[in-house]
Amino acid sequence: MSNNIMEFRHVSQQFGNNVVLRDIDFEIEAGKFYTLLGPSGSGKTTILRLIAGFDQPTSGEIYFDGQQINDVPANRRQVNTVFQDYALFPHMNVAENVAFGLQIKGVKKAETDRRVKEALHLVQLDGYGPREITAMSGGQRQRVAIARAIVNRPKLLLLDEALSALDHKLRVEMQTELRQLQRQLGITFIFVTHDQEEALAMSDQIMIINDGTIQQSGTPVDIYDEPLNHFVADFIGESNIVPGVMKADYLVTIDGQDFECVDAGMRPNERVEVVIRPEDLDITTADQGKLTVTVDTQLFRGVDYQITAHDQRDHEWKINSIHQTTVGAQVGLAFDPEDIHVMRYNESEEDFDARLDSYEEDD
Amino acid sequence: MRQKVIFTVPYALWILLFVIAPLVLIFYQSFFNIDGQVTLGNYATYLTSGVYLKMTLNSVWYAFLITLVTLVISYPTAYVLNHLPNRQFWLLLVILPTWINLLLKTYAFIGLFSRTGTVNQFLQFVGLGSHQLLFTDASFMFVAAYIEIPFMVLPIFNSLAEINPSLINASKDLGASQWQTFTKVVWPLSLPGVKAGIQAVFIPSLSLFMITRLIGGNRVITLGTAIEEHFLTTQNWGMGSTIGVILILAMFIVMFVTGEGRQKGGTALMKKHRFTWGGLYLALVFVILYAPILYLMIFSFSAGKTMEKYHGFSFQHYTDLFADSRMITIVINTLIVALLASLIATIIGTMGALVIKDSRGTWRNSLLSLNNVLMVSPDVIIGASFLIFFTVLGIRLGFVSVLLSHIAFCIPIVVLMVLPKLNELSPTLVDAAYDLGASRWQTLSRVILPAIAPGIFAGYFMALTYSLDDFAVTFFVTGNGFSTLSVEIYSRARQGINLEINALSTLMFIVSLLLVVGYYFISKHSGRRNRIVAVKEGDAQ
Numbered sequence: 001m002s003n004n005i006m007e008f009r010h011v012s013q014q015f016g017n018n019v020v021l022r023d024i025d026f027e028i029e030a031g032k033f034y035t036l037l038g039p040s041g042s043g044k045t046t047i048l049r050l051i052a053g054f055d056q057p058t059s060g061e062i063y064f065d066g067q068q069i070n071d072v073p074a075n076r077r078q079v080n081t082v083f084q085d086y087a088l089f090p091h092m093n094v095a096e097n098v099a100f101g102l103q104i105k106g107v108k109k110a111e112t113d114r115r116v117k118e119a120l121h122l123v124q125l126d127g128y129g130p131r132e133i134t135a136m137s138g139g140q141r142q143r144v145a146i147a148r149a150i151v152n153r154p155k156l157l158l159l160d161e162a163l164s165a166l167d168h169k170l171r172v173e174m175q176t177e178l179r180q181l182q183r184q185l186g187i188t189f190i191f192v193t194h195d196q197e198e199a200l201a202m203s204d205q206i207m208i209i210n211d212g213t214i215q216q217s218g219t220p221v222d223i224y225d226e227p228l229n230h231f232v233a234d235f236i237g238e239s240n241i242v243p244g245v246m247k248a249d250y251l252v253t254i255d256g257q258d259f260e261c262v263d264a265g266m267r268p269n270e271r272v273e274v275v276i277r278p279e280d281l282d283i284t285t286a287d288q289g290k291l292t293v294t295v296d297t298q299l300f301r302g303v304d305y306q307i308t309a310h311d312q313r314d315h316e317w318k319i320n321s322i323h324q325t326t327v328g329a330q331v332g333l334a335f336d337p338e339d340i341h342v343m344r345y346n347e348s349e350e351d352f353d354a355r356l357d358s359y360e361e362d363d
Numbered sequence: 364m365r366q367k368v369i370f371t372v373p374y375a376l377w378i379l380l381f382v383i384a385p386l387v388l389i390f391y392q393s394f395f396n397i398d399g400q401v402t403l404g405n406y407a408t409y410l411t412s413g414v415y416l417k418m419t420l421n422s423v424w425y426a427f428l429i430t431l432v433t434l435v436i437s438y439p440t441a442y443v444l445n446h447l448p449n450r451q452f453w454l455l456l457v458i459l460p461t462w463i464n465l466l467l468k469t470y471a472f473i474g475l476f477s478r479t480g481t482v483n484q485f486l487q488f489v490g491l492g493s494h495q496l497l498f499t500d501a502s503f504m505f506v507a508a509y510i511e512i513p514f515m516v517l518p519i520f521n522s523l524a525e526i527n528p529s530l531i532n533a534s535k536d537l538g539a540s541q542w543q544t545f546t547k548v549v550w551p552l553s554l555p556g557v558k559a560g561i562q563a564v565f566i567p568s569l570s571l572f573m574i575t576r577l578i579g580g581n582r583v584i585t586l587g588t589a590i591e592e593h594f595l596t597t598q599n600w601g602m603g604s605t606i607g608v609i610l611i612l613a614m615f616i617v618m619f620v621t622g623e624g625r626q627k628g629g630t631a632l633m634k635k636h637r638f639t640w641g642g643l644y645l646a647l648v649f650v651i652l653y654a655p656i657l658y659l660m661i662f663s664f665s666a667g668k669t670m671e672k673y674h675g676f677s678f679q680h681y682t683d684l685f686a687d688s689r690m691i692t693i694v695i696n697t698l699i700v701a702l703l704a705s706l707i708a709t710i711i712g713t714m715g716a717l718v719i720k721d722s723r724g725t726w727r728n729s730l731l732s733l734n735n736v737l738m739v740s741p742d743v744i745i746g747a748s749f750l751i752f753f754t755v756l757g758i759r760l761g762f763v764s765v766l767l768s769h770i771a772f773c774i775p776i777v778v779l780m781v782l783p784k785l786n787e788l789s790p791t792l793v794d795a796a797y798d799l800g801a802s803r804w805q806t807l808s809r810v811i812l813p814a815i816a817p818g819i820f821a822g823y824f825m826a827l828t829y830s831l832d833d834f835a836v837t838f839f840v841t842g843n844g845f846s847t848l849s850v851e852i853y854s855r856a857r858q859g860i861n862l863e864i865n866a867l868s869t870l871m872f873i874v875s876l877l878l879v880v881g882y883y884f885i886s887k888h889s890g891r892r893n894r895i896v897a898v899k900e901g902d903a904q
């Protein structure tokens with residue numbers, strides 16, 4: 001409880017008959033960088049709007065610093081938002097935009113000026129204060145929006161698809177800067193995106209949301225290495241997902257062929273799904289591989305080749321390899337037991353965590 | 364919540380008192396005969412005596428012809444305009460004449476068309492002889508079409524400008540000829556503008572009475588003249604209201620047939636074409652649009668007493684005008700009414716726009732429809748129904764009734780100018796203000812109002828011009844003691860040519876021009892304000 005700045009308890013949101021959020025529960029620890037990741041329409045913005053106070057939940061409680069804040073209006077919450085479309089006031093220049101929140105609070109002119117300058121410095125916009133918003137580029141507007149929010153020293157900063165409107169190069173640059181800024185200021189960030197690479201690159205913690213429910217939360221590495229279910233495995237990174245049967249602890253069968261793995265805690269002979277990441281598959285000769293496949297396509301992507309192949313049972317395999325192969329060739333696929341991740345059908349996040357704890361303690 | 368109530372009350376009162384009540388009253392009044400007894404007799408008379416039916420048919424026929432003529436002239440005009448470089452400027456030139464008081468333009472034709480007037484002099488000169496032009500159907504229709512052309516050009520121009528140029532290229536790419544492209548792509552896509560134009564021209568044409576009286580004489584009788592006569596001459600309000608109800612029905616039919624007209628500015632790419640024939644045509648349209656105005660101005664400097672022959676340069680009529688204390692008083696009255704009415708209408712209208720913006724679904728649609736009732740109603744109906752309304756309430760006709768009427772018909776104009784700006788405002792902008800700690804009032808005063816200021820300003824300005832220009836409504840609700848410029852010009856024009864009016868119209872034209880220039884300057888300037896400040900601060904650093 002001590003370090004939690006924000007908490008949702010059984011929060012649901014409904015617009016008319018349309019249930020947008022179902023029983024959302026989470027806790028946000030102070031000082032960390034959180035990312036809400038999910039496909040568009042999954043309810044991410046709705047969650048942010050509840051946190052900011054633009055909407056009230058249909059049911060459930062929202063806590064901020066230990067206080068229930070369901071009925072506290074947006075203008076009295078210590079939360080600031082960086083909007084997806086920036087929402088910069090078009091009739092004010094950069095400095096006036098950044099100063100807005102301070103002026104509303106009645107902060108003295110001298111102090112306002114100083115803090116505006118400081119905030120613009122933090123987002124590397126020194127000297128841009130007198131510029132019109134229309135004279136700023138997309139990336140610069142983005143920074144103004146961030147400066148306008150952080151100048152108020154909120155306890156929690158919400159960023160809704162903050163980088164989505166930028167082109168790729170600028171976006172990657174801003175990712176690093178945002179992360180640095182968050183460390184420097186020590187403000188808790190909740191960042192919303194539908195871009196999984198962005199989420200993996202920036203976050204301390206990721207919450208994956210789909211269809212109004214949180215699917216899995218954890219560190220980027222946890223989520224990437226140990227996805228809870230088909231949706232998460234598919235949404236985060238590329239993956240080969242094939243059905244299998246868990247014969248015993250640490251032994252899984254795919255299409256009648258046994259493989260050693262590092263998963264345990266399931267019922268004997270339970271039907272499961274097996275995930276192997278394309279970059280964990282190595283191409284060798286047909287006789288050395290654990291699986292034999294025929295290469296169908298090969299695309300050069302700069303860093304590596306993206307290869308698709310099929311096995312005897314017509315399962316398709318995606319392979320990322322730095323070595324070239326030949327379309328039509330029969331090759332072997334090699335991988336280690338750690339490269340296999342086994343998922344149970346319909347396992348809840350608590351059960352999943354408990355199971356992992358149980359056998360990882362054994363080790 | 365309190366804010367919402369404060370905004371809703373004045374606007375709701377306006378809807379109740381000046382939109383719903385007058386309509387109900389005119390309907391109610393139509394069931395009374397001249398002696399104040401309840402009766403269906405008015406409707407019976409209307410349906411059985413051939414006079415009224417014939418008059419209705421006549422009106423519809425005239426309105427149809429006027430609309431047709433206007434459309435035939437306006438469509439090519441809009442089309443050619445749309446292909447010109449600097450087309451917004453040329454469009455402005457087409458619209459500019461609407462800023463000249465309606466009465467003055469009509470008055471110009473009295474001079475042009477008179478027995479010994481300029482047109483007849485020209486006809487005689489080319490050997491066609493002199494003809495009776497004034498007080499004929501043809502002259503009536505010509506003047507009506509002249510007045511309405513800009514109102515038809517504007518919506519058509521806008522819908523043409525909205526057409527994506529790639530569509531035209533696509534059509535040509537797919538093998539369509541210029542003509543096929545026009546009939547199969549351009550024309551169907553510009554239909555919304557055509558419909559909006561028809562709506563804007565047909566309904567007022569049904570109920571014209573000022574032009575009818577001044578140019579058509581007593582030969583042309585329309586629904587408009589009939590209503591005016593029953594209300595203001597024979598005092599048979601019941602019969603007048605009955606005709607009014609018929610006119611309202613006709614209006615709804617037209618609106619139903621032509622659908623909801625859209626009016627929106629476009630930003631399609633400019634094309635640089637040279638249309639020699641098109642250019643010639645356009646030049647002709649401009650000559651027709653501006654000739655009467657120039658004609659008035661030229662004769663204002665004539666030493667003579669008529670608009671037939673120029674008698675040498677003189678400021679005589681200007682001296683007369685400034686010595687005419689009655690006229691000066693009326694000018695001041697007109698200005699006071701216009702400034703006050705548009706100010707109050709701007710305040711209430713802005714509140715109304717905020718209320719509409721916050722409303723949803725059918726409620727919003729009803730509010731919008733109610734808002735637009737006074738925009739689409741013929742002036743005679745507004746005038747007549749307000750007259751009944753003021754009489755019922757016991758409000759003496761004069762300054763107060765004129766002011767109230769002007770406020771009433773200006774409010775929807777302001778709403779229509781402000782609402783698009785509000786809709787353009789990103790909803791997250793308001794959220795952002797709350798997010799940064801602003802209260803509802805602070806959000807309104809610091810974010811919403813400044814952001815929609817251009818709309819509010821334009822609304823005030825439009826209201827001002829509508830008020831300055833209004834004749835018909837004022838004519839009904841002004842008593843004997845009080846007069847505005849339009850009403851005064853009307854009564855003077857009915858007595859014949861008076862070059863003092865020419866002097867006045869020259870001055871008014873210059874004022875209108877200055878207003879337009881001022882409007883453009885201020886609307887540009889308001890956007891540039893911060894930039895100027897920015898440059899100064901930048902220099903200081």
Ligand SMILES: Nc1ncnc2c1ncn2[C@@H]1O[C@H](COP(=O)(O)OP(=O)(O)O)[C@@H](O)[C@H]1O
Pocket residue numbers: 015018020038039040041042043044045046047
């Ligand atoms: N005010 C609203 N009224 C009705 N439905 C809404 C409203 N806001 C969001 N929704 C619906 O809720 C769902 C989730 O929306 P949102 O939270 O914006 O998704 P995301 O931000 O993840 O793309 C969508 O299906 C959307 O249509």
Ligand SMILES: [Mg+2]
Pocket residue numbers: 044045046160161
């Ligand atoms: Mg969203």
